[in-house]
Amino acid sequence: MFGTGMLAAEATFGVLNDNSNMEAYWDALRNSWVWEELHKARNYRPAFEYGLFPGLAISAFEHYITKGRSPFTLKHRKPDHEATNVARLHSPIQYPKPDGVLSFDILTSVHRSNTNHEHDQPAHLRLKDPKIPELVNLPEYAGPESRYCPARVYEYVADEKGEPKLHINAQNCLHCKACDIKDPKQNIEWTVPEGGGGPGYSAM
């Protein structure tokens, strides 16, 4: 992700400088170590669509025999958001608390990312149907947006009647787009924030 971001930044800088177009990004990506690494690893994850043992066998074949040069590319059978199971099929995972050395709490991590948003810009995260979180996401999926978002942008907080209601802290967003990809009902309308402020942004 960091590598593709750097390539995008370099290509964008080139666009601003020489008036070419964003095709430069794709050219840079295709000619980079990022593309080479992703291409070599492209079959590992979809191989497990065929089950654990076929997945292990195909992955081993890819890794040790063809070394990523297989003449085929396996596909996922369904998009990511359809791969989310309902919560009743799983047990909650108890994660260890951050140790402050190698792992950090969310607020510290968001602060260190140096993400910046202008406070008066239009909201870049909107719900297509504002009722879906409380009617579907929370009861069926245990509110996955409050779990996969790395910046705790989505929080279920009690309203004046004590009922859980989704609250969106859009100013904390790190622009990873996990919510856009993973929301089970594809209910999040994600638009690019103003100003290019993102992780590592500096207003200097």
Ligand code: SF4
């Ligand atoms: S884009 Fe990433 S950081 Fe931003 S709200 Fe979605 S999941 Fe959270």
